[in-house]
Amino acid sequence: DPSQPRASKQRFIAGLSQCLFDFVVQLLPTVEELAVKEDVRKLLERLIRTIEPNSRLLSFGSTANGFSLRNSDMDLCCLIDSEERLSATDLVTMLSDLLERETKFHVKPLPHARIPIVKLSLDPSPALPLGIACDIGFENRLALENTRLLYCYAMIDPTRVRTLVLFLKVWCKRRKINSPYKGTLSSYGYVLLVIYFLVHVKNPPVLPNLQQMPPLRPISHGDIHIAEYNTWFFDDIELLRLRWRSANTDSIGQLLMDFFKYFSRDFSYNTGVASIRAGLLKKESKGWQNDLDPARYKDARERERNRFCIEDPFETDFNVARCVTRDGLYAIRGEFMRATRMLSTRPERASYAIAQLCE
Template sequence: MHPGVLHRRFLSDLSTSLFSFVLPLLPTSEELTIKEEVRTLIEKLIKTIEPSARLLSFGSSCNSFGLRNSDMDLVVLIDDPEAALDPSTFVAMIGDLLERETNFDVKPLPKARIPIIKLNLAASPGLPFGIACDIGIENRLAIENTRLLLTYATIDPARVRTLVLFLKVWAKRRRINSPYRGTLSSYGITLMVLFFLVHVKQPPVLPNLQRIAPVRPITEEEMMLEGRNVYFFDDVEMLRQEWSSINFESVGELLIDFFRYFSHDFQFNTMVLSLRAGPLTKESKGWTNDIDVGGLNEMARDRNRLCIEDPFEITYNVARTVTKDGLYTIRGEFMRATRILTQRPERAVLALAELCR
């Protein structure tokens, strides 16, 4: 058979295989129900300390990129401006309360740079692995960036969700999803995929939501949160009607091209991935690693190896956790993946299994 035909067949098998790979890894409805019950229970308890407090989910439990047994990210928002509770005290109080009133394994960290409460729920029939849960205080930007990710997913769920979910699994299996060990957070990986779909692919698979003008004028006040511009076009109904991509590549093709782009084309040493603005230079952001500056320790020197700009907190490098070795490993993994997918493997299912070994 002609190699072109074989290749086309491989690509279409790859897309089908990606969908079937991801499907059984999605959370069960039972898991989602238990998580929501836990959130409601904890919110009710927290309201006994501060009636104006709300407990919201963010991260993968509600950005549509959640995998089975993923942790739960929760944040307490206090709506009453009169409630003068500082985060450390509040974390300590909530910690005591949860220890008294629940049988979760509770670990309050009131002295951490960002005070949080860590919770662990024991395994049960509906939750064979239990749940790990972090509760933070007043992190409103996280709610907004979760909404941004969710809106992107909603525009083209079949391609966007499948790609992100697969790449999250791949990154976990290949051990490059450990910010504490010098590699990437899931949030960082997701931003890389969205950057690729908005700014690298031509024609783009997704529009740049932060650059679509609002339909009605919005005030500065509506746009700003904690001094950051958090505007993005979030009218999903209108997006569905008005925006359709003229990029018809299959999810398999996009996956191969994603790996190829980050293996060969993206200039990790000099460039910043910005979902908001497209590729930027490290220099223009002042995110260079000036090794000559005296007194910089190893950590500070490593801070800008891989640069991913947060969509709203634009002075924040989401990938600051990535060390020199971490970046080396990550780039090695992109190359390995490109190799596996482009060496004309016999069957797509086998290629995916090999990829995530």
């Protein structure tokens, strides 16, 4: 019976989809964890206001973008609504002193980093068995906007988008290819790859391009720019869910297999730039060719900068994957291939396949 293999493939993919969903659900943060984190945010905000009365402390990154796993760190951004304010460097120093005195956090000020931040951590407690890690930065308005953009994408099709993203986040951590400091890719980079894939590679697309949809009403330049960057995107998700429906009915398992396959062999790493804003771009058109001339850059890392290119959705002159080195990219592609191979053998039990993938 020639339909036999097809039926068994369909069965495997359906089982895989269900297993991926179940796997991710058990890794979501608990209600208690979310409540403790919100309490921490409020406490820190109260303390910061003793230094800068007109400040707000906002969450960004995974705690605010809909892609948070259990025990993920907190990214906080302090906005100061007044003309005269302390420099980020001074704020980092003053805030660190204050937190040392007033709280139980371990405090590490980084006032002279490219982006000055305060790093905090809290020891484990019953409500937070693994403790808490938190970074506080200042005036990082672009990060707040890219968080909101990812959140909107997560909300358009929560089941498929969040399951895929959360699974890949677990997978890349377990496979140790999620360390920008060691030459691989940040979580933010992986999330952008998934959205790029769902908007621009899948046909029909699973997600619309929120940055290219026509606005509902005229918008003024000042409203949609941070520095010189255009941060506009269609953010009325309620309306979008009424008006837009994807013609793509692929299951989560199918999408995951296609994602791995695409980034194993189809994406043009040498010449291509993945852009969620504009689709597949050329490195050349952005001036992001690998510069392999050792005479121009003594530091090997400088030269490595553009091995893998992912355009930031708003800061379009910023390569989110700039930290990926040659070895890092080799490891990442190797993992995409390993995953493709494992899933193509269609193990008897999908739950086993998932465990094996994340081994």
